[in-house]
Amino acid sequence: MKSKIKLLLVINPISGGSEKGVITQDIQNIVLNLHATLETYQTTGDEDEKHIRDIIEKKSIDRILVAGGDGTIQLVAKAILESNIPIGIIPAGSANGLASNFNLPDSLEEQVKIVLGDHFIDMDIISVNNHLCLHIADIGINALLIKNYENSSMRGKLGYALQTIPTLVESELPYRFSIEINGKEIQKAGIMIAIANANQFGTGAVINPEGKMDDAIFEVLLFRKMDVIDILKTLSETSLRDPEFVESFATNKVTIHCKKKIPLQVDGEYIGEVETIEASIVPSKIKIMLPRKTVQINL
Ligand SMILES: Nc1ncnc2c1ncn2[C@@H]1O[C@H](COP(=O)(O)OP(=O)(O)OP(=O)(O)O)[C@@H](O)[C@H]1O
Numbered sequence: 655m656k657s658k659i660k661l662l663l664v665i666n667p668i669s670g671g672s673e674k675g676v677i678t679q680d681i682q683n684i685v686l687n688l689h690a691t692l693e694t695y696q697t698t699g700d701e702d703e704k705h706i707r708d709i710i711e712k713k714s715i716d717r718i719l720v721a722g723g724d725g726t727i728q729l730v731a732k733a734i735l736e737s738n739i740p741i742g743i744i745p746a747g748s749a750n751g752l753a754s755n756f757n758l759p760d761s762l763e764e765q766v767k768i769v770l771g772d773h774f775i776d777m778d779i780i781s782v783n784n785h786l787c788l789h790i791a792d793i794g795i796n797a798l799l800i801k802n803y804e805n806s807s808m809r810g811k812l813g814y815a816l817q818t819i820p821t822l823v824e825s826e827l828p829y830r831f832s833i834e835i836n837g838k839e840i841q842k843a844g845i846m847i848a849i850a851n852a853n854q855f856g857t858g859a860v861i862n863p864e865g866k867m868d869d870a871i872f873e874v875l876l877f878r879k880m881d882v883i884d885i886l887k888t889l890s891e892t893s894l895r896d897p898e899f900v901e902s903f904a905t906n907k908v909t910i911h912c913k914k915k916i917p918l919q920v921d922g923e924y925i926g927e928v929e930t931i932e933a934s935i936v937p938s939k940i941k942i943m944l945p946r947k948t949v950q951i952n953l
Pocket residue numbers: 666667668669670671697698699700722723724725726727746747748749750751922
């Protein structure tokens with residue numbers, strides 16, 4: 655008889671502002687009926703990466719199930735970079751930017767079955783100024799919006815929307831970029847540049863319909879202009895890819911210089927202001943367990 659799969663549940667108790675005690679109990683019950691054993695690690699925000707690595711080694715973990723937002727998935731991705739242990743996702747963050755790209759089922763039982771299944775994607779990882787990026791990084795207006803949102807007391811989409819007007823007033827648009835890409839240096843003006851591994855923001859707005867997450871290529875998207883209405887559209891499930899204002903370049907390496915310091919965010923975390931962004935595909939990939947019917951979103 656095949657030995658049972660050793661599953662580690664990594665759960666972030668504060669992500670998405672929701673109580674996780676019930677989820678943990680439900681997962682324990684679901685796993686009891688499947689060919690697996692369960693270890694649980696609750697994140698504390700302090701040295702989680704190291705603790706997860708220790709558990710993987712001591713308990714010979716085969717698969718990891720992450721219940722949290724992008725920050726928690728990032729943390730686990732760093733911990734497993736060398737061991738290449740497959741991970742499954744229970745979207746339990748406030749935005750779930752990465753998970754929104756995978757058509758995951760809502761049922762907890764299905765989500766647990768997926769991590770124990772055999773269908774996966776070998777997902778690319780991008781390094782952006784030495785930060786791991788699984789989803790989308792950007793410089794310019796959206797990063798400034800995320801910074802203002804993080805500093806405000808209002809959470810959720812409304813909190814984000816309320817930051818758009820002060821953000822536009824504060825920003826000095828357009829930014830002027832010098833982009834070294836595919837052996838060329840080009841000069842462009844715009845309100846933001848996104849470095850996209852994935853197709854869509856957590857809000858559902860598709861910004862990169864032709865992006866594939868396992869082709870060792872990422873897209874550099876230059877947004878030429880955007881007004882308040884366009885920014886508010888990112889809060890709904892509409893495509894933002896009007897060719898009038900987005901220019902796209904596919905590559906595995908890019909360097910972008912901006913004359914003035916410009917805000918940078920990676921996977922929803924505000925990083926700070928930078929003058930240069932260096933992004934490249936890293937040699938390691940991570941195995942994300944997916945439902946059988948996952949299709950890449952192509953509009
Ligand atoms: N027990 C804890 N107490 C406080 N902070 C924690 C704890 N566990 C993890 N964290 C912090 O939670 C953050 C990651 O949260 P995560 O991104 O997963 O959720 P989120 O912000 O709600 O979701 P999203 O990124 O989808 O908006 C990290 O900054 C991590 O340090």
